[in-house]
Amino acid sequence: MxxxxxxxxxxxxxxxxxxxxxxxEDWAKLLQVTTNTVARWEREELEPKGAHRKKVEHVxxxxxxxxxxxxxxxxxxxxGGLAAAAAFIGMLxxxxxxxxxxxxxxxxxxxxxxxxxxxxxxxxxxxxxxxTDK
Numbered sequence: 001m002x003x004x005x006x007x008x009x010x011x012x013x014x015x016x017x018x019x020x021x022x023x024x025e026d027w028a029k030l031l032q033v034t035t036n037t038v039a040r041w042e043r044e045e046l047e048p049k050g051a052h053r054k055k056v057e058h059v060x061x062x063x064x065x066x067x068x069x070x071x072x073x074x075x076x077x078x079x080g081g082l083a084a085a086a087a088f089i090g091m092l093x094x095x096x097x098x099x100x101x102x103x104x105x106x107x108x109x110x111x112x113x114x115x116x117x118x119x120x121x122x123x124x125x126x127x128x129x130x131x132t133d134k
Contacts, residue, residue, distance in 0.1 A: 009056060010044035016063040017042075020076060030086050031055055058093050068092070 017027045017038075024042070028035040033052060040046035041056075048056040062068045075085040 009047065009060075010042045012060055012063070013038070013056065014042045016059060019063070019069070020073060022076075022082075026082055029082060030089065031059065032086075055093070059089075062089070062092075 013027075017024070020027075022030065024038045025035050028038045031038065031052075032055070037046065037052075041048060047053075062072065072085055072088065075088050076082065078084055080087075
């Protein structure tokens with residue numbers, strides 16, 4: 001892992017958690033890790049590895065995208081709360097992984113007033129159309 005990543009990941013994760021208004025326990029649930037792991041990442045005693053590193057990279061990418069961040073904040077405030085936000089983030093990561101694309105290609109579809117499913121369907125239709133033109 002690059003030194004810059006290791007030195008800054010804890011501070012970035014703590015800042016993003018603060019922006020979402022989450023405590024370490026809820027942040028850990030959202031990231032599907034233990035509270036102790038979150039605390040150690042934030043104190044930079046431990047660096048994310050393997051699948052956890054990929055999740056952290058996605059979360060930090062989301063934090064850099066205003067529309068995706070707004071969607072997560074709105075989802076956290078919705079009736080579904082933390083569970084809905086976790087599902088949203090999980091689906092987002094799944095879509096990004098399956099399509100092999102970055103957040104910047106999907107972000108325009110993720111507006112806080114649009115549904116995730118509509119965005120995924122719109123994006124998938126656009127990708128299929130592009131694929132048939134080749």
